[in-house]
Amino acid sequence: MNYIKSILLIILLIPTISQAELSRIYTGTIGQNKVEFYFEYDFAIYIDNKDHQVKNFDIRNSSYSTKFKSNDVKSLDKIVIENVDSLDSGPEQLTGYTFNGDKVNLQKTFEYHEYDEHSLREVEFNNIDYLQESSTKDFYFKVVVSKKKGEKAEIVGIKIYSKHDGRLIQTITGIQGCKFNSYVSIKAHKDFDFNFNGDNNDFYLTKNRNYGPNRIADYYAYDKKQQQFVKLNLDGNGFRFAHEEKEATSYKTCPGKKANDEISLIDDFQYIGNNRYKRVKTECLYKSGQYLNKESNQFEYKKERACNPKEIKACRNYIDTNDYDDY
Structure with missing residues (x-):
């Protein structure tokens, strides 16, 4: 089977962060071009109205401890942004320059501390557009x-x-939970083709976490006839896709009883056409008595049996809330 292996996707698409912590948005200009910067501590992405390409910044690769320097090989204009504090709230205004002589002027328009108690209790906001690092060959994305x-x-939405x-x-609304x-809420890759039409503009939206088992995502495929994205009816976890067979496996x-x-x-x-899938097969094993095999140094189980219908239903309904930050 010609699988896009999930482990391969982790290697290819491993994000710099796994969740929001300190998010900041700055908007302004570089020379005559409008620009938007999206900071997450010592990393940022940005886009301008000149070429509409998502580009990266990383303060860790800068030789200046107090300057934020572009290291994006695709960027024609190397940029230095001054007076950035990567570990605390950034200043209201940022200034800098490009190696081509353009001035950089930015104004902070949004800030959110994920783990700040005051922010959790008191802060509220609606419909903030947040640029995504991943993009396809023809499209880029903002989550709302x-x-x-x-x-x-x-x-709550995608633009x-x-x-x-x-x-x-296109604007997608009505997203819940x-x-x-x-x-890194949206992931795209040049090999993603979830409706097997050869267009390879597809993406998925992570709904719980980017790391660890039992990841939940909504999968979107680009329909060339409709010229818009369609959410696929895939309900499961950690999907892998087999292109030759036109299959997706969850x-x-x-956890078991003990x-x-x-x-x-x-x-x-099984993909049945018209952006639709049908579940055609289920395999479920109940494994009991986990132990460490000292010879192979692998965890194994003393017994395995087929699940009964009640166990299958319980597993399908199970919501994994474990913390896999160290996964």
């Missing part, structure tokens, strides 16, 4: 973020723009 007092920020002219081509993972693990027991649930979905 909102927050209520006493709750964490969540993604999709043309890379050719910066035009907004989706954690805000800063500029992998999920759930501490050393585990349920392994695998669902196979």
